[in-house]
Every structure is written in structure tokens, then in C-alpha cells.
Amino acid sequence: MTETLPTTFDPADIEARWYAHWEANNCFRPDRPDAEAFTLVNPPPNVTGSLHIGHALDNTLQDVVVRYERLRGKDALWVVGMDHAGIATQMVVERQMEARQDKRTNYSREAFVDKVWEWKAESGGAITGQLRRLGCSMDWSREQFTMDPHFTKAVIKTFVDLYNDGLLYRDKRLVNWDPKLKTAISDLEVETQTIAGSFWHLRYPLADGARLPDGRDYLEVATTRPETMLADMAVAVNPADERYASVIGKFVVLPLTGRRIPVIADEHADPELGSGCVKITPGHDFNDFEVGKRAGFAPAEMLNMLDAEANVCQTADGLVPDEFLGLHRFKRNGVDGARELVVARMKEQGFLIPHITKNKDGEEVEHDAEPRQIATPFGDRGGVVIEPWLTDQWYVNAAELAKKPIEAVRSGDIAIVPKTWEKTFFNWMENIQPWCVSRQLWWGHRIPAWFGPGVSEDGTGLDYLGLTDEIVTFVAATEEEALAKAKSYYLSAGIEDASPYISASPLDDDLTRHWNEIQLWQDPDVLDTWFSSALWPFATLGWPESDSPLLQKHFPNSLLISGFDILFFWDARMMMMGFYNMGQKPWDTLYLHGLVRAADGAKMSKSKGNVVDPLGLIDQYGADALRFFMAAMESQGRDIKMDEKRVEGYRNFATKLWNAARFCQSNGIGASSSVKAPTARLAANQWIIGEVASCVTEIERAMADLRFDAAANAIYQFTWSKFCDWYLELIKPVFAGDADSPPAVETRAVAGWALDQILVMLHPFMPFITEELWHKLGAREYELIVAQWPKPEAEVSKEATDAIDWVIDLTTSTRSAKNELGIAPGAKLAAYLAAPSDVATRTIERSSAAIERLARLTPVTIGEAPAGPAMQVTAGSDVFIIPLEGIVDIAxxxxxxxxxxxxxxxxxxxxxxxxxxxxxxxxxxxxxxxxxxxxxxxxxxxxxxxxxxxxxxx
Structure with missing residues (x-):
């Protein structure tokens, strides 16, 4: 028996109930073995994360697509999971330890990792419950985690294969170093902030009596980081700059250290900027690193003046004065740092060029430096200034791996939507740098590389075995394989019965050494989080097990939806790994959406206080309203301005549908038993069937082009305007008479069918209210989530639909004219039509009652209007004259x-x-x-x- 709908629509009452029902009944699992696959993987949120407005947009769009394709009969799989978020997770656990006056270093690595797993079990992954609140129809039975054993197996295999293929290597290069977290971080984790700083001008004396043509015996350089001069290795001038041509190849004596450094020619030096001379510190600046390489400095020769915590350490040449050693790079806790001391000593020794300004009296005033606003990189989690730091890290040859993705996008094998992002994609991929994949953490996939001492060729190494301080590397999937590789290496080097063993560290002096025992130790670093998430499209489906049925059916994935901001950090890496590991593209289409911004267009940030909590919006307006807002506002990658009034408006839209369903229910209109449209004779019924068919086509066209806004607008306009405002009004007279008359029986069948089609078409956008109404309107054999997409398969009379369109046009035009002239909406007005069209003649004859009830025009006279003030309204090509004498004060x-x-x-x-x-x-x-x-x-x-x-x- 049909349950009467409550008077009030209450989202909170239905959302939790229906989500629990869907999940308990496995409605999200692909279970159509003979159907075409449709596969989507979600960008895995951090295990530490919580639902923010960007997640709400991203996951709403994915859910719209997967529900739509499920309704269209596809075997739809939406893979869900979480990223282990190396830095973020380790920080969370360490902060909890600090609150208990505890710290990570009080534990062994293994014990600390155990504590992270404990945290994950108790507190991690809160976002998964929040995604459920949003209505995401993910297959939770196959929930993934990037640290799961099967995923770790995929990660290790990829690392070893890349290494064996020469595409992954260890190298000394500059990285973004976070001195607080003491790890390398990716570009994505660097936030550039503009802060107040200074520009210091310094004298670098020319060596060996050299002078410039103007007689100066020094070069002037300027810097925002004077402390780095302790590791300067050159001064660069532009090769075309005639001012310095005579000193190229000569030397300067670096103040404070006494280091002789060359004057080199490099186009990095801009003659138009400052003095045209640039100090080169290749161990602490990304541009200088490249200049240094061009000048012939090998990375291993580049000077490093800072330790992992950004304290000054001695450089390889031993020339940093003792008073600087141990100082932090900056002033902190009221104590001057290396920067302050360098400036002070340079000033004392006459090497600081003062910045001159004039006071209000016109007198010159000397300052140590010129004030500047400086773009400065900060770590987004550590919150301190990032230090470019020269260190040994693992790198992937991204330029080689980028070739196939570039080819796939250029040929159209992979579509990027919107297409405008292709130019950015090509520009970045064609100029891609080596990808640093190592991180100095304990939480994450430990790098499967073991180090050991090298062996001298002549047996005259550091000990009786001929071992040297050179480090050799053994990359293997397991310790056993690494030991086997090491044994083979040492035996081939002439050490008979070599017995390599693995110790906890490279300084394992406590173990007793026996004859031919050689100590190995595993690289302590872990892999960058993006390395593992790059395998997401196929490792989540069972790879590297090639016989996985899920992998065979659902790879390549159909579509990826992500924010444009992770195009290079995640999307491009998935393309690389898809082609490398699977030999093919990871998905057919990449859809990039924009950002959700504050109402004024500003970027949301906690510091600005303009962040919007999606869960608060769900509490207030319901998940359906928020979802519809997101879809309706998403227009091919353009940023969305947050507008709570519009969210409220879509809650009103849901209420409108609820009340329409209550009207239908009160008039005996209920669930339809047919996907095909019922037979209809009445014009209004034929018209609504035609409008359903048009709406279906419009949505399908929009979804094929991934125009979420167009699809949402189509169902919104059809539901609100065509069905609720017009159709229900048109059929009201039918129910005023005999309930069992043929027109009433037909109308109930058509209205119930049309309402069912609305629920199906609207379901991807508003799953909760539609599922509730689907069941409240009648007994159903299945849930709406697995219903069939509309197929009206009906022919309707164009004569009938034209007549209804004409009445609607006339009514709309008349109502608008009344509103403009201040005439009461319910006022009945006489109307004259001198030269009616064929549709006007037929409609006036057959539907005068509808014209009177809707347009409030009566009588309608075919003929000329009497003279006098009047207004005109139109319907199609017909022009009605409506006398206004006595209706309004014309003047x-x-x-x-x-x-x-x-x-x-x-x-x-x-x-x-x-x-x-x-x-x-x-x-x-x-x-x-x-x-x-x-x-x-x-x-x-x-x-x-x-x-x-x-x-x-x-």
C-alpha cells in the first residue's frame, strides 16, 4: 500500500536512512557481468582529511556521472580509497605525541609506524563517512588504501622495474627542503607568499689586481639572501655585457671566507637588472644550480652550507669562519642568525654598499638594505621558509615517461576536457624535470634499495676485504633478493664465500664481524605519496596480478574527474604510469573542474576566514540541494562562486518537487509500471510526453559533452516549469469530473509515468529525495538507483503539442504584460485577435477554458479591437490587442x-x-x-x- 507523503520535506530524515539501505543492499557494486563497463576512480583523499568544499564539488560531479551511467545499464564501478599522506599523517601522529610530552625519536622506526597504524584504525579516514553524507555511490566493499599489502606490492614492483629499465636513479640535485619537517617536499606542497624583506648590495673584490674599465676593483652583487654568500661559487655576468667583458674568466675573492671564485659568462645574468652581476650559489638556489652545471661544476662539487635543520655547517673546502657554524640561517627567538651576522661582518669590513634615501629635509640617509616585497616559498605543512638544498635523492626520468602521454593527448586517444587545458599540459610535459620520489620520513613505502661498500679493483681498500668508502646500491623487491644480488656482486669482485647481511643502519658497530661478512643497510627514505597514487587506476583493480577479472574488465578506466590544480601532480603521473606499467592509457577522458571560490571570487583560505563547510550546508539545506548547486554551477572548468542563496534555492526546488508529488498522490497518481510512454489522446498528455523526450535528449547530449550545468538546467527547467507550473495546471480540470472517465484514467497514467521519468533523470543530481519519492509513490520491485534510464519511445501529435505551447506562450506573455503595467494577476481581460493563425484558431475553439483559466483572457474575440488605449501581447506569430480603458490610468x-x-x-x-x-x-x-x-x-x-x-x- 502506498504511504502518504508527509506535508513537509525533511532531508535529514531520509538521507541517512537511504544511504544505509543502498550500502547494505550492495547497490553500489558492479553486478552486471554482461554489460558494458563504466569505471571511475576517485582522487584518493588524505587519510587525515575532512570534507571541504572542493571535495564536495569533485565527488558530486563523479557521483552524477556514475549514477547516470548506472541508470543507463552499464556495469558501473566507482573505486574509492584513501591516500596514506606521508607528511600529513606523520605530522598528525607526532603532534599527538608532543601533546603527551613524547616524540618519534623515542621509538624505533617499526614501533613508530605501528603507532601510525593504530592512529589510522582509530581516527583516520573520517572523510569516508562524510562522503557518505554527500551521497557518493562508491563501491565501499572494495575500499582501497595506498599502504595496503597488495598496493605496497604494486609500488615496490614499479620502483624495481623502473630502476632495472634505467628510468629511476639516485642523484645529487637541489630539492625543496622543509627544515622543520626535515624532508624534501613536492612543488605542490610549496606555497609562495609575498612578505616584507630586504635587498642587500655587496662588494666582491676582484683578485690579482684586476679592475673594471671604470677603475673599480670590485663587482657589485645584490641579494635577498646574504647568508648564502658563504657558499658562493661564482659571479655571473651576461656574455654580451661589455662592462664586464674584461673580467670574464678572472676571479673575485669572496669576503668573509677568502674563497677565490670565478667570474663566468651566463645569460642568466640580466644586464638590465641591478648591476648586471649575479652571485651564484649552486647548492642553495634552483637557477644557480643550472648556471653552476653550465659552468662545469658537478653536483657533487657544489658547496652546501646548511644542515637538515637550516643551521650553518662547514662547506667541503672548510672556509666558513667558525663563528658562523651552528647558527640558524635566520634570526629566531631573539637570537641573530647567519643572515644578521653576515650583514654585520660585511658592513664592518667595508663590503656592504649602503642604500641611500633622502629624508623630508632632503638630507641623505644610509640604510643597510633596500626594503622589498619578496615572493618567498613556504612549506604548506611545516610553515617555514623552504630551503633549496643539495642532497641525494631518488629521481624518475619523467621526460621519457611523458612521451607516450603527450602523444596520446595530441592524437586524441586521451581527451582533456575542457580542451583549453591541453596547451598547459603540453607546455609542462614537454619541459618536465626529473621527478624526485624520495622523502625523508618513516611513514610510507620504504624505498626497496640497500647500500653496501664497494670493492677496490686491486684489493687495497679500507680493510682486509678490499672494501672502499664508495657506496654500491642493490635494488630488489625483497631483502632476500637484495642479499642475493649483493652476494653475486661481492663474489664477482673476488671475495670468496661473501656473506652480506642487513643491519639496521650503516653504522651498525655492535654486530660482531666475522670473516667475509659485509654489512648492508636499507635506504631509510620512503616514496613520495604521488608515486603510489600514480598507480591508482590499475593497482586498485588488482594489478600486478594480471589475471584479475576486475582489472581485465575495468581497465582502462572510462573517465577521471579532478581539479585542474592536480593535473601535473597526479593526473599526468597516472598517464605516465599507465603507459609504463599497463602499456596503455589509464582512462579515455580527463575532466578538469575549477575551484570553488568565496562569494566575492576570492580564493578560500582559513586565514581569510571565508572557508565554507559543506557539512554545515548539508545540515541546513540537505545533501541534494548542495549537490545540485555544485552540478548546476560547474561550467567546463570555470571557477564556481559560492552562493548560499542558490543552495537555498535548490532546497526550494526539492520542496517544489515534493509538493508536486503530494498533489499527484492526492489525485490518485502513483508509480508507473512502464518505461515506455503510455498511450495518450489529450493534448496536455501528448505535450508532456514530448517534453519528457526532449528533456531526455537534452540531458544525454549535455552529459556526453560533460556539461554538468546544461544537464542540471535541463532537468530543473523541465521539472519546475514544464511539469509543475504548466502540466499540473493543465490537468487539474480533468480531475474535477468523473475519476473513472477515460480522460482521467489516461491522465493518471501519463502523469505517473512523467513523474517517474523526472525521478530517474533527476536522480544523479538529487539521489535522496528521488529515491524517497520513488518508493512513496507506489510499490517497486527495485531501488531507483538501479532503475532504467528513460526511453519514451512515443510518437506525439505536433498539432497537440503546438497548441499547448501556444497557450503557454500566450499565458506567459499576458502575465508579463500585467506585471509591467501593475495590473492584478487574477484580473480577467478581454482580448481581440484580428488575423489568427491556424494554431490559434484551433486552440481558441478547443481550449477556451484553458485560456481563460491560465491566461485570464475572456472573452477572446476573433476580429478587430475597438479604438482606445490598449496593450499588445503575443503568442507565437499571433498578436492580441487587450483594451485598457478603465483598467489602468494610462497617463x-x-x-x-x-x-x-x-x-x-x-x-x-x-x-x-x-x-x-x-x-x-x-x-x-x-x-x-x-x-x-x-x-x-x-x-x-x-x-x-x-x-x-x-x-x-x-
Whole structure:
């Protein structure tokens, strides 16, 4: 028996209930073995994460697509899981330890990792429950984690294979080093902030009596980081800069250290900037690193002046003065650092060139430095300034791995939507740098590499076995394989009965050494989180087990949806690993959406206090309303401005549908038993069947192009306007008579069918309310989530649908005219039509009651209108004349409209002038410019409306 719908729509009441039902009944699992596969993998959120507004957008779009394809009969799989988030997770656990006056180093590595697993079991992954609240129909039975044993197996295999193929190697290069976390971090984890800083000008004396053509015996360099001069290795000038041509190849004597460093020619030095001389510190600056390599400095020769905590250490040449050793790079806790001491000593010794300004009296004033606003890199988690640091790390040859993805996108084998992102993709991929994949952490996939001492060729090494301080590397999937490789190496080097063993560290002095025992130790580093998540499209499906049925059916994936901000950090890496490991693309299409911004267009940030909590919006308006907002506002990658009023509006849309269903239920309209449209004779019924078919086509076209906004708008307009506002009004008279009459029986069947089609088409966007109404309107054999996508398969009379469209057009036009002239909406007006079209003639004859009830026009006379003031309304090509004598005060109404028109014209002209002024657009705040544009659009619309209203009065 059908359950009566409650008067009030309450999202909270239905959401938890239906989600639990879907999950308990395995509604999210692919179970159509003979159907075409549709596969989507979610960008795995951090195990430490919580649902933010970006997740809400990203996962809403994915759920819309997967529910849509499931309804279309595909074997839909949405893979869900979490990323182990190496840095973030280790930080969370260490902070909890600090709160208990404990720390990581009080434990062995294994004991600490155990504590991380304990945290994960108790507190990690809260976001999965939040994704459920959003309505995400993920296959939770196959939930993945990047540290699961099968995933670790995939990660280790990939590392070993890349190494064996010469695509992964250990190298000394500069990395983004976070001195607080004491690890390398990726570019994605670096936030550039503009902060107040200084620009110091320094004298570097020329050596050996050299002078510039102007007589100076020094070069002037400028820097924002004077402390790094302790590790300077050269001064660069532009080869075309005639001022310095005579000193290229000569030397300067570096102040404070006494180091002789060459003057080199390199186009990195810009003659137009400052003095044209640039200090080169290849061990602490990314640009300088490249200059240093061009100058012939091998990375192993580049000087490093800082330790892992950014304290000054001695350089390889031993020339850093003792007073600097151990100092932090910056001033902290009130204690001067290396920067302050370098500046002080340079000033004392006459090597600091003062910055000169004039005070209000015109007198010159000397300053140590020139104040500057400096773009400075900070670690997004450690919160300290990032130090470019020269260290040994593991790298992947990304340039080689990028070749096939570039080819796939260029040929169209992989589609990027919107296509505008292709240019950015090619530019980055064609200039890609080696990918640093090692991190100095304990939590993560430990690098499967073991180190051991090398063997001298002549047997005269450091000990009786001929071992040297050279390090050799053994990369293997397991310790056993590493030991076997090591044994083979040492035996081939002439050490008979070599017995390599693995120790906890390279300084394992406590173990008793026996004859031919050789100590190996595993690399302590772990792999970058992006390395493991790059395997997500196939490792989640069972790879490297090639016989996995899931892998065979669901790879390549169909689609990936992600924010554009991780195009290179995740999406591109998945392309690389897909082609490398699987020999083919990871998915057919990559859809990149924009960011969700604050209402004023600003980027959301906690520091600005403009972050929006999606869970709060769900609590207030329901998940369906938030989801619909996200889909309706997503327009091919453009950023979305948060607008809570629109979320509220979509909650009202849900209420409108709820009330329409209550109306249907109260008139005996319930669940349909047919996917095909019922037979219909009445014009209104034929019209709604045709509109359903049009809406289905419009949604399918939009979804094929991944136009989420167009698809959402299609079902919104059909539901609100066509079905609720028009169709239900058109059929009301049918139920005023005999309930068992053929028209009433037909109308109940058609209305129930049309409402069912709405629920199916709307389900991907608003799954909760649609599933609730699906079951409340009648007994069902299956859940809506696995229903069949609409296939009306009906032919309708164009004559009937044209008639209804004509009545709607006439009603809309009449209502608008009444509103413009201040005539009461319910006022009945006489109307004259001098030369009716064929559709007008037929409709007036057959549907005069509908015209009177909806358009409030009666009588409608075919013929000329009497003379006098009147207004015109149109329906199609027909023009109706509606006399206004005695209806409105013509003169007063004209005066009112003319005043309002003049005011809007004046405002539109003023706003147009302001917006056309380049100075306004450049200097005004973005929100002020946006408001001016909105106001201009409003007043321009008012001018058009008021002009039309005056024209109606004649």
C-alpha cells in the first residue's frame, strides 16, 4: 500500500536512512557481468582529511556521472580509497605525541609506524563517512588504501622495474627542503607568499689586481639572501655585457671566507637588472644550480652550507669562519642568525654598499638594505621558509615517461576536457624535470634499495676485504633478493664465500664481524605519496596480478574527474604510469573542474576566514540541494562562486518537487509500471510526453559533452516549469469530473509515468529525495538507483503539442504584460485577435477554458479591437490587442514608466562609462568591479523592460 507523503520535506530524515539501505543492499557494486563497463576512480583523499568544499564539488560531479551511467545499464564501478599522506599523517601522529610530552625519536622506526597504524584504525579516514553524507555511490566493499599489502606490492614492483629499465636513479640535485619537517617536499606542497624583506648590495673584490674599465676593483652583487654568500661559487655576468667583458674568466675573492671564485659568462645574468652581476650559489638556489652545471661544476662539487635543520655547517673546502657554524640561517627567538651576522661582518669590513634615501629635509640617509616585497616559498605543512638544498635523492626520468602521454593527448586517444587545458599540459610535459620520489620520513613505502661498500679493483681498500668508502646500491623487491644480488656482486669482485647481511643502519658497530661478512643497510627514505597514487587506476583493480577479472574488465578506466590544480601532480603521473606499467592509457577522458571560490571570487583560505563547510550546508539545506548547486554551477572548468542563496534555492526546488508529488498522490497518481510512454489522446498528455523526450535528449547530449550545468538546467527547467507550473495546471480540470472517465484514467497514467521519468533523470543530481519519492509513490520491485534510464519511445501529435505551447506562450506573455503595467494577476481581460493563425484558431475553439483559466483572457474575440488605449501581447506569430480603458490610468502609468526608464538609463550610462575606464578596472577591488557589472546588467534589463511596457501602452 502506498504511504502518504508527509506535508513537509525533511532531508535529514531520509538521507541517512537511504544511504544505509543502498550500502547494505550492495547497490553500489558492479553486478552486471554482461554489460558494458563504466569505471571511475576517485582522487584518493588524505587519510587525515575532512570534507571541504572542493571535495564536495569533485565527488558530486563523479557521483552524477556514475549514477547516470548506472541508470543507463552499464556495469558501473566507482573505486574509492584513501591516500596514506606521508607528511600529513606523520605530522598528525607526532603532534599527538608532543601533546603527551613524547616524540618519534623515542621509538624505533617499526614501533613508530605501528603507532601510525593504530592512529589510522582509530581516527583516520573520517572523510569516508562524510562522503557518505554527500551521497557518493562508491563501491565501499572494495575500499582501497595506498599502504595496503597488495598496493605496497604494486609500488615496490614499479620502483624495481623502473630502476632495472634505467628510468629511476639516485642523484645529487637541489630539492625543496622543509627544515622543520626535515624532508624534501613536492612543488605542490610549496606555497609562495609575498612578505616584507630586504635587498642587500655587496662588494666582491676582484683578485690579482684586476679592475673594471671604470677603475673599480670590485663587482657589485645584490641579494635577498646574504647568508648564502658563504657558499658562493661564482659571479655571473651576461656574455654580451661589455662592462664586464674584461673580467670574464678572472676571479673575485669572496669576503668573509677568502674563497677565490670565478667570474663566468651566463645569460642568466640580466644586464638590465641591478648591476648586471649575479652571485651564484649552486647548492642553495634552483637557477644557480643550472648556471653552476653550465659552468662545469658537478653536483657533487657544489658547496652546501646548511644542515637538515637550516643551521650553518662547514662547506667541503672548510672556509666558513667558525663563528658562523651552528647558527640558524635566520634570526629566531631573539637570537641573530647567519643572515644578521653576515650583514654585520660585511658592513664592518667595508663590503656592504649602503642604500641611500633622502629624508623630508632632503638630507641623505644610509640604510643597510633596500626594503622589498619578496615572493618567498613556504612549506604548506611545516610553515617555514623552504630551503633549496643539495642532497641525494631518488629521481624518475619523467621526460621519457611523458612521451607516450603527450602523444596520446595530441592524437586524441586521451581527451582533456575542457580542451583549453591541453596547451598547459603540453607546455609542462614537454619541459618536465626529473621527478624526485624520495622523502625523508618513516611513514610510507620504504624505498626497496640497500647500500653496501664497494670493492677496490686491486684489493687495497679500507680493510682486509678490499672494501672502499664508495657506496654500491642493490635494488630488489625483497631483502632476500637484495642479499642475493649483493652476494653475486661481492663474489664477482673476488671475495670468496661473501656473506652480506642487513643491519639496521650503516653504522651498525655492535654486530660482531666475522670473516667475509659485509654489512648492508636499507635506504631509510620512503616514496613520495604521488608515486603510489600514480598507480591508482590499475593497482586498485588488482594489478600486478594480471589475471584479475576486475582489472581485465575495468581497465582502462572510462573517465577521471579532478581539479585542474592536480593535473601535473597526479593526473599526468597516472598517464605516465599507465603507459609504463599497463602499456596503455589509464582512462579515455580527463575532466578538469575549477575551484570553488568565496562569494566575492576570492580564493578560500582559513586565514581569510571565508572557508565554507559543506557539512554545515548539508545540515541546513540537505545533501541534494548542495549537490545540485555544485552540478548546476560547474561550467567546463570555470571557477564556481559560492552562493548560499542558490543552495537555498535548490532546497526550494526539492520542496517544489515534493509538493508536486503530494498533489499527484492526492489525485490518485502513483508509480508507473512502464518505461515506455503510455498511450495518450489529450493534448496536455501528448505535450508532456514530448517534453519528457526532449528533456531526455537534452540531458544525454549535455552529459556526453560533460556539461554538468546544461544537464542540471535541463532537468530543473523541465521539472519546475514544464511539469509543475504548466502540466499540473493543465490537468487539474480533468480531475474535477468523473475519476473513472477515460480522460482521467489516461491522465493518471501519463502523469505517473512523467513523474517517474523526472525521478530517474533527476536522480544523479538529487539521489535522496528521488529515491524517497520513488518508493512513496507506489510499490517497486527495485531501488531507483538501479532503475532504467528513460526511453519514451512515443510518437506525439505536433498539432497537440503546438497548441499547448501556444497557450503557454500566450499565458506567459499576458502575465508579463500585467506585471509591467501593475495590473492584478487574477484580473480577467478581454482580448481581440484580428488575423489568427491556424494554431490559434484551433486552440481558441478547443481550449477556451484553458485560456481563460491560465491566461485570464475572456472573452477572446476573433476580429478587430475597438479604438482606445490598449496593450499588445503575443503568442507565437499571433498578436492580441487587450483594451485598457478603465483598467489602468494610462497617463499616470506612462508617467511612472517614463520616470523609471529615465532613472535606469542614467544609471546604465554612468556604470557603462565607469566600466569602460581602464583605470577603474585596474585600481578598484575585484568585488567592486563585479558589482558594477551586475548593476549595469540589471539597469540594461530594466531599460528594455520599461521600453517594452511603454510600447504596450501605445
Amino acid at each position: 499616470a502609468e506612462k508617467s511612472r514608466l517614463e520616470k523609471a526608464l529615465a532613472a535606469s538609463e542614467k544609471e546604465a550610462k554612468s556604470l557603462g562609462g565607469r566600466l569602460s575606464n581602464p583605470a577603474f578596472a585596474e585600481k578598484a577591488k575585484p568585488e567592486a568591479v563585479e558589482k558594477a557589472r551586475a548593476d549595469l546588467a540589471h539597469h540594461t534589463g530594466e531599460v528594455e523592460r520599461l521600453t517594452a511596457a511603454l510600447a504596450r501602452l501605445g
